[in-house]
Amino acid sequence: MSTINSVLGPVDTADLGFTLSHEHLATNAAGILRTFPELIDRPGIIDEANTTLKEAYDEGLRTIIDVSTIDLGRDVEMMREVSQATGVKIIAATGNHLAVPRPFIDFAPEVIANLYVREIEQGIEGTGIKAGIIKVASDAGGVTEAQEIVLRAAGQACVRTGIPISTHTWSPDRVGEQQVRILKEEGVDMNLVYIGHSNDDTDMGYLLGLLDQGVWLGLDRFPGGRRAGTPLWEQRTELTKNLIDAGRADRIMLSHDHSVPKARYGAAVQEERFKYNPDGYNFITRNVLPRLKELGVSDSDINQIMVENPRRFFEG
Numbered sequence: 022m023s024t025i026n027s028v029l030g031p032v033d034t035a036d037l038g039f040t041l042s043h044e045h046l047a048t049n050a051a052g053i054l055r056t057f058p059e060l061i062d063r064p065g066i067i068d069e070a071n072t073t074l075k076e077a078y079d080e081g082l083r084t085i086i087d088v089s090t091i092d093l094g095r096d097v098e099m100m101r102e103v104s105q106a107t108g109v110k111i112i113a114a115t116g117n118h119l120a121v122p123r124p125f126i127d128f129a130p131e132v133i134a135n136l137y138v139r140e141i142e143q144g145i146e147g148t149g150i151k152a153g154i155i156k157v158a159s160d161a162g163g164v165t166e167a168q169e170i171v172l173r174a175a176g177q178a179c180v181r182t183g184i185p186i187s188t189h190t191w192s193p194d195r196v197g198e199q200q201v202r203i204l205k206e207e208g209v210d211m212n213l214v215y216i217g218h219s220n221d222d223t224d225m226g227y228l229l230g231l232l233d234q235g236v237w238l239g240l241d242r243f244p245g246g247r248r249a250g251t252p253l254w255e256q257r258t259e260l261t262k263n264l265i266d267a268g269r270a271d272r273i274m275l276s277h278d279h280s281v282p283k284a285r286y287g288a289a290v291q292e293e294r295f296k297y298n299p300d301g302y303n304f305i306t307r308n309v310l311p312r313l314k315e316l317g318v319s320d321s322d323i324n325q326i327m328v329e330n331p332r333r334f335f336e337g
């Protein structure tokens with residue numbers, strides 16, 4: 022048993038319950054909320070997040086890991102307000118997404134690691150809310166120079182604090198392998214590494230190879246198909262079943278990478294977002310888990326994936 026940081030303070034890992042491993046309340050860009058607030062309907066987003074997360078709580082959801090970073094317009098006060106209103110625990114992230122802040126390139130990873138450690142140990146932006154996970158990101162074509170600084174910094178912050186790492190990857194280019202190599206060079210324990218978006222491709226060779234390195238796999242883009250050519254939810258569910266059949270139910274986690282439609286600007290795009298996933302944070306509960314059961318997956322495997330694995334991940 023151990024304790025991790027949620028936006029409402031420390032929680033016992035045994036109390037995390039049914040957990041979605043890679044979500045967002047809202048994403049935009051660094052500084053927008055302060056500089057161009059008219060682009061963000063913050064009260065509307067909070068309303069929508071409250072409504073949908075309350076619904077999800079009623080259907081069993083207990084915790085979401087919100088992997089929004091500074092460059093995704095992270096708003097930890099919003100997370101706190103929504104967590105208080107809905108009862109859903111929210112774990113906030115330090116680290117970075119793809120738009121690495123421009124000055125980072127001038128610094129050694131050790132300097133950036135200090136920033137992440139401060140957000141873990143002292144809190145984020147003076148709120149006292151402490152990060153419970155470290156986010157890093159690389160995408161198509163592999164790890165860029167700036168992203169490598171962030172990856173190494175995240176690795177060092179993980180080694181220093183014992184807080185786990187969650188990555189954004191592009192699996193069709195096997196970017197997870199590159200992330201693992203760099204994190205290993207920093208001495209990171211692979212028990213503390215979650216390779217995310219691993220279901221944007223169905224290459225079992227790639228995925229089993231990653232699992233052999235000792236990491237966790239995030240199958241965290243349901244319903245899927247947003248990026249051209251990536252698998253739809255039925256194929257993603259089948260991939261999940263194949264990994265369970267390969268004996269790896271002990272090493273996978275499911276999630277949506279959802280953010281509420283109101284987080285986007287304009288009725289047309291909001292409507293499109295809603296059509297893409299009308300169930301929001303409940304899509305897996307309402308569609309994927311029933312389908313997995315139809316395919317013969319046991320309740321105990323589902324409990325392992327949705328409850329036990331997130332707990333064990335945070336316990337290292």
Ligand SMILES: [Zn+2]
Pocket residue numbers: 043044045088278
């Ligand atoms: Zn995401």
